[in-house]
Amino acid sequence: MTLLRRLGVLVLAAVTLSLVAVGPASAYAPVGVVHTERVQAGPYGLTVGFSTWPVRAMQSLDFTFMPDGGIADKSGTLRLSGPAIKRGRAENPLVRHPRKRESWGLDIQALDDPGKYTFTFAIDGPLGHGEGALADLAVLDQPGPPLPLSWTISLLPLLGLVVFLGIAWRRTRPGRVPLTL
Template sequence: MRLLLALSVASVMILSAPTAAAQAEPLTVVHSERISLGNTTLTASFSDWPIKAGRSLDFTFEPAGGIEGRGGTVRAIAPSGQPQALGIVGLDGEADMKLQRHPQARHAWGLDVVALPEEGLWRFEFTVPGVGTGTLPVLAGPMPGPPAAVSWTFGMIPWAIALVVLGRRWWRVRKATVLAWSG
């Protein structure tokens, strides 16, 4: 019986492997902005619009003429005016991030599944050597959903109830154990 179960599980894993290894779906772009980049333009596209703080989305950046043979950096400036590293996986945490191909839109540079941590007017400053520099202002609206304190409070209610129940049971066992030893 165990051998049959093991063979069934193995065959399901082998048959589903090509599906899991299939290429990711193309990125869905819902909004684009054109910005001046030296004497040319750069198209910035977004997978979600309007942008909400704390909500993940994808950015793509494509200069006129494509990205082949080009490189550059992007710097994210928070609403406070300070450069901010966005904590993107694979980047070194520096404010000046090297522009890399987007994993789903290989024809463009991009930031994959990133969230702007605070609401307000963000600026993305692009520098492409030999082409120029440009700035993209992006307004991030308020974080969707209830405030974090309300979410945490409701999320902790089940744990508080469990703590009370376990505490009462512990007290009863302790009380019964003390009475048994003193008797």
Template sequence: MVHTETVRMSDRSTITVSFTEWPIRALQSLDFTFEPAGGVEGRTGLVTTVSPSGDRAGLKGIVLQRRGDSIVLPRHPRARQVWGLDVVSLPEEGTWRFEFVVEGPGGTSTGVLPIQAIAPPGPPLALSWTIALVPWAPVALLLAYGWRRARTIRRAAGPAWSG
């Protein structure tokens, strides 16, 4: 993990949030891990992501289970001792809020982590798609020309019986 943030929870415990990329860019795939003080055994973790525009559905990517607007935190696929989200992205730039709820034998604790997502990597999407599709323009023209030519030949031949 490249960057780590520590979140103070309501019961004075902490949860450590780690990211595979830093700074976080909008629309960039990354992994998150969440490790509460004392480990994840016997606990359930929920995270609600609130986008800069106020949308509580938030993250894009692989989310296994939801409870209302919250994501039930599963074990991370490559680090089974922590909770984690694998291959997700923040779809818009701005300040995101990660709202945590950790339920365990000692009760329920909550915490909030604001995260700044900067502009997406690379050129704007419209420009990227235009550049990617330019090489296919001659192919589309050749297909249109071939279809038109074959149609003209078929009409000129007229109906015939071959047998």
């Protein structure tokens, strides 16, 4: 019985150590800001952070918006304009970034088309209302090969599998073979 008890304690210790080791590693990765731009929105200075620079079309990245003095007593909206922005979805309230809670932001967003984009901010706070814009943000072409070429190359194995199954089906013709007992 003591051997069984020792084995149980050993297993419990191993499970506890594995949970302690995995705990911090499974947390969300922090947002790494690699480039910032300054925007003056009325009386409010605003730092716009990018997790990837230069910005490329169809590439996911994080945007962070940090007003001077923090976000505690402020609210605002963000209006995007550019080649890939639909009119109905262009204006959104500024909300906390899910992984960088002390700032506003957009989590893993992608701008679909290359071109010039404008981020227009409207901020309300103790100093009143202010508006400002980050104009002419250049979004470059998407990284990698063109999309039709990428899809064609990625679908070649599926096409090979379909051809193989068609040939195998034709050779065996399972519907035409009589059942024998």
